[in-house]
Every structure is written in structure tokens, then in C-alpha cells.
Amino acid sequence: MxxxxxxxxxxxxxxxxxxxxxxxxxxxxxxxxxxxxxxxxxxxxxxxxxxxxxxxxxxxxxxxxxxxxxxxxxxxxxxxxxxxxxxxxxxxxxxxxxxxxxxxxxxxxxxxxxxxxxxxxxxxxxxxxxxxxDGAAIARFTRAAFMVRDLVNTPCEDMGPPQLAAVAAGLAAEFGASCSVTVGDDLLTANYPMIHAVGRAAVRPPCLIDLVWGDATHPRVTLVGKGVCFDTGGLDLKPASGMLIMKKDMGGGAHALGLARMIMEAGLPVRLRVLVPAVENAVAGNAFRPMDILPTRKGLSVEIGNTDAEGRLILCDALAEADSEKPALLLDFATLTGAARVALGPDLPALFSNDDALAADILTAGMEVGDPIWRLPLWQGYRPQLDSKIADLNNAPAGGMAGAITAALFLEQFVSRETPWAHLDLFAWNNSSRPGRPEGGEAMTLRAVFAAIAARFGKL
Structure with missing residues (x-):
């Protein structure tokens, strides 16, 4: 207990x-x-x-x-x-x-x-x-929540890409899963060019963490988490105040691992895969630049409108790989946009989905378990904002309006229409302490999403 x-x-x-x-x-x-x-x-x-x-x-x-x-x-x-x-x-x-x-x-x-x-x-x-x-449910969630809080609270010096990969490997060992890590220039060989480009300027090389668990005959559930262990903004440098809590920018990866812990501990009958691209968005002579045009795993070219919109870049390679297996459910977690915080505040994660039934399941579960989430639209009217004159896409549309939506629309380009997919844009942080929620890293959406997955796949 x-x-x-x-x-x-x-x-x-x-x-x-x-x-x-x-x-x-x-x-x-x-x-x-x-x-x-x-x-x-x-x-x-x-x-x-x-x-x-x-x-x-x-x-x-x-x-x-x-x-x-x-x-x-x-x-x-x-x-x-x-x-x-x-x-x-x-x-x-x-x-x-x-x-x-x-x-x-x-x-x-x-x-x-x-x-x-x-x-x-x-x-x-x-x-x-x-x-x-339900003592088992309490223990399962609180262990995952404490793990997420610890990961987010640990500064990048001690929670860079290799340390995050080690946590995933330890989790895999605990539950009998497999875990492979593709590191540095091997990302180019394996065709993960965006993950490599975003993380190549850091002393510690970027990597892709890949955890697999469960019976291969069970429905495929794939979790993708943004693992930017620290975000300087790259050459489009953040101000000092903007970097103060950027150790939390791997919060999406922490959530993917936390949810994986809950799924494995509960023994849900799914074939689980977790993909966490882990990088530091650093500044050096080999950093990727504004207006560079970079390739992606899917083959689409991306013009870099802003190097501080790096999360969607590493996620797009991971999502393309996840989608290639045609999972029964694909979820990604990311501390992706300030626009989502402006719209919904720090406590209410934004949900985007290409599947109305999936979105409804997650929202309903969130209300039932007291883990609220709010859906925002994948408004296709804003899709032209992602266009580039010299590439397939631009990662940071000009104008600054509807930033959470355009970021989600960018990710949508790397997921097939037939794949049930949801994107969760969350804060993963408490700005101040409240009962049960101390200032610092926070686990959000885990109870809601776990409940939705258990309802869909809990019985074969």
C-alpha cells in the first residue's frame, strides 16, 4: 500500500x-x-x-x-x-x-x-x-504521478536525454518490457532527421526512446511524449525569464512514461508502445537555424519559421513512426504551446483529436474521475497558415493567432486520417502551491486517459 x-x-x-x-x-x-x-x-x-x-x-x-x-x-x-x-x-x-x-x-x-x-x-x-x-487504483495512480512530478522537477543537468532514457529502461525492466534507444548520428541512419536536427547542438546527443510491452496480438496503443529536456529556444533565444522553468519541457515525455506505468501495472490487455524523442534545444555553431529547410521521417519538408517551435518538430518524426504501425489508438503528450495556457490557463489541458468518439471518451472519463480536459478544434480553416512558399510546411506560422490550434494541425500532418489520434497540450506545472499540488512539476490527464483506455481495451 x-x-x-x-x-x-x-x-x-x-x-x-x-x-x-x-x-x-x-x-x-x-x-x-x-x-x-x-x-x-x-x-x-x-x-x-x-x-x-x-x-x-x-x-x-x-x-x-x-x-x-x-x-x-x-x-x-x-x-x-x-x-x-x-x-x-x-x-x-x-x-x-x-x-x-x-x-x-x-x-x-x-x-x-x-x-x-x-x-x-x-x-x-x-x-x-x-x-x-480502490486501494490498487490509488497506489497505481499516485506512483505514476509522483514519478511524473519527480521527472519534471529534476533539472536538466541531472535529467538530460541519457538520464530520461535510463528512467525508461528502468521502467521497462520493472515490468518486463523491452526498451531500445537510438542515439546521436544513429538517428540519421534510422531516418529520424528532425529529432537529430533539434538536438544536435547539445553536448549530450539527442535520442529516441522506444519502449514496447504486452502481447503482440492485443490492440496496439501507442504513446508519444515530447522530451525536450531543456529549451533555450535555440537561436531564436528565449529571454532569461522564459527559461526559468524550461526543465519542465520534457513533461510530455514524463506523462507518456507515467501513463505507461499505469497501463503496465494494471496489466491492461494492450500492445503498448511508448516513443519519447529526447533532446536539448541548445545553442551552438551547429544549431539548426531560422529559415532552414529540414526533412522529416514522413518525407515532408519543413521550413523553420522559429527554432523555439521545436517540440512539434521532434514529435512529427515520432508520430510518423507510431502511425506506420496503424495502432488502434495513438496519443501524444506535450508541453507544446503558451497559446493553450493563454486560452485555458495552467490547470486545464487542451485536447485535440481527429476522432470525435475518442475525444468524447476522454472528456467523459475526465469528468467522471475529476481530471478535467477541454477540447479545442482542429480547425481546418487555419491549415493554410502552415504553408511555406519553398517547403511543404512551416513550423511557426506568422501572426501569432490560434497558436495551439496551428501546432496541433502541424502534428496532424504526420498522422493518417484512419488512425484514432489525440494530442494533449498540457502545462505539467503548478505555478504556486495548493493543497495536494505543490509548486513545481504536476501530473495531468493521467487518470482521465487511463480510464478511457481501460474502458476501450480493458476486456478482450
Whole structure:
């Protein structure tokens, strides 16, 4: 079981009671007068997110009250592990299985600390696993989420292309998968020219990570993740402020590996393949340049309108390879555009898809599990913006409008129409700390996409 989630109930476990404003008076009437008086004096009203620690007659903690809103969700208890006194706690309020699983998941997420370079701070309170919660699902997701957070939080010095490849190899070894890595000039021999071009200026060579798992007779599910381990912007250099969190630009690759962990741990009956092109977009004398015309694995030529639009370049080679196998499902994850953040903010990933049924499945799953995603259109009216006068495509259309859409349209050129494909443009980061979501790397869309895949392929 996941740390801080207990499978047995200690004798001294403190009850946690969830209350809404409208039910507070009734609850106050049901408890000893001393407790009711205390709750009134500390001003607890049952407002969503509020808490009250109720003392016992022995001077210890008798119970914890937590105010909730209209619905209980994954974040309802996520702030408690770090704020309650050390000890064990027991959810006293009966919840349906999905809600119990959600709040227990949030509790575990609230115990995350990135400790690679700095010792852990205070310890965390533990929660007894609610009887009807899905402990396996909680452990599966939180392990993947912590892995994603750790990968994104690790700076490029210690998480460059070779280190990311080593993580994938370790994951493959854990679950009996195969993992091959094509490195440096071998990318040219293997016909991955864009991955090579974007990463060739870095001291550490670019690579393509290729993980395969599962029965070859099962439906093919392929995940592609953007692995730009650091993005200077290339010769179209970012300002210093724009580079401050660019260690997170491999967040798409981290998500692809995190989802792969969930799929393999659950033993879903699929033939899984994960492709992560891993590069550093660096500046050197051999860096690719604005207005260069570069080839792709698919054979299309691309004029470089901006070297800071590099993610779509490495993804296009990986998508072309993924599409060549005609998978039953093809998904890519990428911290691709600032335009998606402008449109939807940091918490709401953008979904693009060439398949309405697939998009609906992911969006519905996201709503059911409290992992929201918003669909944006592959608006073909903007496709001419990708045209170049001297090449098949331009990677960065002029004008700056609808940037998330034109980026998705660029990727679409490398996927066959008959391949069910979805592109997830996500932030993979928390700008500030909130309960269960500390500042830094964040796992997004994993629960939604896993649920959609499990619903499609969970049974043969």
C-alpha cells in the first residue's frame, strides 16, 4: 500500500468528519455539548475547505471537522496530511466508492515532497484506507504521478536525454518490457532527421526512446511524449525569464512514461508502445537555424519559421513512426504551446483529436474521475497558415493567432486520417502551491486517459 495510507485501523486513529453548511446544526446537536460549544467558538461554519480541530476531555485531539462544498473531490482532503498533527486518521463520514477513492488519492498526493536535493521537511499524517476505496487504483495512480512530478522537477543537468532514457529502461525492466534507444548520428541512419536536427547542438546527443510491452496480438496503443529536456529556444533565444522553468519541457515525455506505468501495472490487455524523442534545444555553431529547410521521417519538408517551435518538430518524426504501425489508438503528450495556457490557463489541458468518439471518451472519463480536459478544434480553416512558399510546411506560422490550434494541425500532418489520434497540450506545472499540488512539476490527464483506455481495451 502507498505510504501514508493505512490498511489497518490504529486504536488511536482520530475520526475525520465531513460537513456541509446546511448539515452543521444537525451535527452539532448530535455531539457532546462541550464539542458543540468549541466548534461554535472557533467559528467553524462548514464552508468548503475549512477545518476545525476538536479537543477531547483528555487534552488530546477528539476529531477533525472538514467543510466540503456541493461535492467531494480529489482535493477535498489533500491539504490535511501536511497540516494535521502527526498521527493516524479515520474517515468517519460514509462515502460512495468513487468519492472515497478520490479523497484517499488526494490525501496521498498531499504527501508529495521533492527530496532529491534537499532533505524532507516535516512528516505527514496517515489516513486509514476507506473500506470501499480502490486501494490498487490509488497506489497505481499516485506512483505514476509522483514519478511524473519527480521527472519534471529534476533539472536538466541531472535529467538530460541519457538520464530520461535510463528512467525508461528502468521502467521497462520493472515490468518486463523491452526498451531500445537510438542515439546521436544513429538517428540519421534510422531516418529520424528532425529529432537529430533539434538536438544536435547539445553536448549530450539527442535520442529516441522506444519502449514496447504486452502481447503482440492485443490492440496496439501507442504513446508519444515530447522530451525536450531543456529549451533555450535555440537561436531564436528565449529571454532569461522564459527559461526559468524550461526543465519542465520534457513533461510530455514524463506523462507518456507515467501513463505507461499505469497501463503496465494494471496489466491492461494492450500492445503498448511508448516513443519519447529526447533532446536539448541548445545553442551552438551547429544549431539548426531560422529559415532552414529540414526533412522529416514522413518525407515532408519543413521550413523553420522559429527554432523555439521545436517540440512539434521532434514529435512529427515520432508520430510518423507510431502511425506506420496503424495502432488502434495513438496519443501524444506535450508541453507544446503558451497559446493553450493563454486560452485555458495552467490547470486545464487542451485536447485535440481527429476522432470525435475518442475525444468524447476522454472528456467523459475526465469528468467522471475529476481530471478535467477541454477540447479545442482542429480547425481546418487555419491549415493554410502552415504553408511555406519553398517547403511543404512551416513550423511557426506568422501572426501569432490560434497558436495551439496551428501546432496541433502541424502534428496532424504526420498522422493518417484512419488512425484514432489525440494530442494533449498540457502545462505539467503548478505555478504556486495548493493543497495536494505543490509548486513545481504536476501530473495531468493521467487518470482521465487511463480510464478511457481501460474502458476501450480493458476486456478482450
Amino acid at each position: 502507498t505510504a501514508h495510507l493505512l490498511t489497518e485501523t490504529p486504536a488511536d486513529a482520530v475520526p475525520v468528519t465531513l460537513l456541509r453548511k446546511e448539515g452543521l446544526e444537525e451535527w452539532l446537536a448530535s455531539v457532546p455539548q462541550a464539542q458543540a460549544t468549541w466548534v461554535k467558538r472557533v467559528g467553524f461554519t462548514g464552508a468548503a475547505g475549512s477545518t476545525a480541530l476538536v479537543p477531547g476531555s483528555d487534552g488530546g485531539l477528539a476529531r477533525v471537522l472538514v467543510g466540503i462544498g456541493e461535492r467531494v473531490d480529489i482535493w477535498s482532503l489533500a491539504g490535511l496530511p501536511a497540516t494535521l498533527p502527526a498521527g493516524s486518521y479515520l474517515l468517519e463520514t460514509a462515502l460512495e466508492a468513487a468519492a472515497a477513492t478520490a479523497v484517499a488519492t488526494g490525501w496521498v498526493l498531499g504527501t508529495y515532497q521533492f527530496t532529491r536535493y534537499k532533505k524532507a521537511g516535516r512528516g505527514f499524517a496517515g489516513l486509514v484506507l476507506p473500506a470501499n476505496a
